[in-house]
Amino acid sequence: MSNEQKLKNVFMEVLSLKEEEVTDNLEYNTITAWDSVGHMQLVAAMEDAFDIMMETDDIIDLSTYAKGKEILGKYGVSFQ
Amino acid sequence: MKVTEAIWEKRNLGVDCLEIDMDETDSLEQLDQVLENYKDKNYIVVKSPVKHERFLWGLPQRGFTYIESQIVFEAKKETYKAPSYMAVMERSTSLKRVSEQDDIIKALEKISDDVFDTDRITLDPSFSKEIAGQRFKNWIADLIRRGDYFLELYLKDNPVGFVIVNKDDGASLAGIYSNYKGKGLGMVLIKKGIDYVFSNGQKKIITGGVSSNNIDIIKIHLLLGFNINTIKYVYVKH
Numbered sequence: 001m002s003n004e005q006k007l008k009n010v011f012m013e014v015l016s017l018k019e020e021e022v023t024d025n026l027e028y029n030t031i032t033a034w035d036s037v038g039h040m041q042l043v044a045a046m047e048d049a050f051d052i053m054m055e056t057d058d059i060i061d062l063s064t065y066a067k068g069k070e071i072l073g074k075y076g077v078s079f080q
Numbered sequence: 081m082k083v084t085e086a087i088w089e090k091r092n093l094g095v096d097c098l099e100i101d102m103d104e105t106d107s108l109e110q111l112d113q114v115l116e117n118y119k120d121k122n123y124i125v126v127k128s129p130v131k132h133e134r135f136l137w138g139l140p141q142r143g144f145t146y147i148e149s150q151i152v153f154e155a156k157k158e159t160y161k162a163p164s165y166m167a168v169m170e171r172s173t174s175l176k177r178v179s180e181q182d183d184i185i186k187a188l189e190k191i192s193d194d195v196f197d198t199d200r201i202t203l204d205p206s207f208s209k210e211i212a213g214q215r216f217k218n219w220i221a222d223l224i225r226r227g228d229y230f231l232e233l234y235l236k237d238n239p240v241g242f243v244i245v246n247k248d249d250g251a252s253l254a255g256i257y258s259n260y261k262g263k264g265l266g267m268v269l270i271k272k273g274i275d276y277v278f279s280n281g282q283k284k285i286i287t288g289g290v291s292s293n294n295i296d297i298i299k300i301h302l303l304l305g306f307n308i309n310t311i312k313y314v315y316v317k318h
Contacts, residue, residue: 029262036264037299044165056172056235060263 003050004079007072010045011065014038024066050077081106083114086125088222092215093207095123101312102128108138115142125200127289127312135313144315147200150289151298153306157278160285161305162271169264175243175272178230187232187242188217192258198293206318220244220253228252231276233269240265243273250277250285267300274304289314 001009011022015033028034034042043059046052046068052075054062062068069079082101089097098121100114115124126144128135140146178184192213201212223244224230233241233256241256254273256265277285286309290297 035296035299036262036266037296037303040165040169040264040267043168047168054168056169059168 002079003072003077004069006049007046007065007068007079010042010049011068014042014045022065024064024069026065028063046072050075052077081110081114083118085118085121088218089123092218093123093201093211095318096121097123097125100124100126102126102135104129104132108134108142111138111142122318123206124317126315126317128315130311130313139313139315142317144317146313147203147316148314149292150312150314151292152289152309152311153287153301154309155274155285155304155306157283159305160274160278163303166267166271169268170271172236173240173265173268173272174234175231175276176234178232178242184224184230187230187239188220190239190257191217191220191242191255198291200291200293200314200316203293204316216253216255223252231273233265233272235260235265241269243269243276245273245276250274250282250287252288266296267303270297270300271304 008019008022011017011026012019015031015038017026017031017033026034028039039062043054043062047054050072052072054071054075058071058074062071073079081103084099084101086097086099089095098114098118100111102111111126118124124144126139127150128139130149178187197209199212199216201207201215202209220230223246228244228246231243231245232239233243238260239257240260241254243254244252246252254269256263256269274285287301287306289312290301292298
């Protein structure tokens with residue numbers, strides 16, 4: 001499974017979204033599920049899925065799906 | 081029925097306020113008598129128990145407007161449990177007590193006027209969010225004067241929020257400073273406040289009334305394993 005699909009699966013599962021709803025522009029606090037609680041759940045799921053521990057600054061910076069890919073890149077996760 | 085002349089609201093809101101807390105045994109006739117006895121009051125707040133149609137219909141008939149429900153939560157130390165995903169935000173945070181008066185004043189200055197954007201004062205067109213914010217700060221100052229502790233939540237080296245704790249009653253007011261809102265820190269703050277209270281010997285926490293308008297805080301309490309203790313309707317009349 002590609003890292004892109006892995007990340008999409010995380011977003012779909014945590015935020016109860018369909019695959020087509022997980023776009024680069026998907027943004028924190030613009031959908032009900034991605035509120036502050038959803039945010040923590042998302043980060044925890046991303047850490048589990050990619051076996052990383054995110055820095056607090058990155059957790060706070062995670063504002064969109066696209067940003068999520070950028071942040072994961074800092075932890076060696078590539079999205080080719 | 082508990083009737084209180086809320087004299088602090090003269091300072092906070094510029095009104096002569098009467099607060100009436102009703103229970104299941106109270107009647108509208110009793111309420112009418114109280115209103116007659118306190119005709120000089122120009123802002124009346126009535127809290128009534130839920131489910132009773134005499135209050136639901138009788139209070140609007142008397143010129144009262146429903147403004148919120150207040151939910152009181154409770155948690156016991158042995159059943160309280162935070163969800164595991166909270167660890168992601170909690171790992172870089174700590175709670176520190178602010179004791180020096182000057183430091184408390186500096187901290188109060190970080191509390192923005194819109195810290196309380198869901199309470200009945202903010203939502204009342206007779207008042208404003210600025211008045212609600214100042215009322216909140218006055219309330220905090222009153223609690224500190226009576227001996228409550230002012231604790232600040234730190235995210236690494238940055239203070240991001242506060243919680244007021246009373247060693248006997250538990251945590252009361254809390255808020256995240258405006259630059260850090262919407263980052264999941266509210267839940268961490270409430271959890272840390274609860275941990276502090278339980279670590280100081282209390283076995284049970286009963287909260288003050290949480291406004292039904294504050295969906296985020298209701299969600300947080302439920303996610304932290306709190307149960308609902310009571311709910312009251314709140315009506316106001318000018």
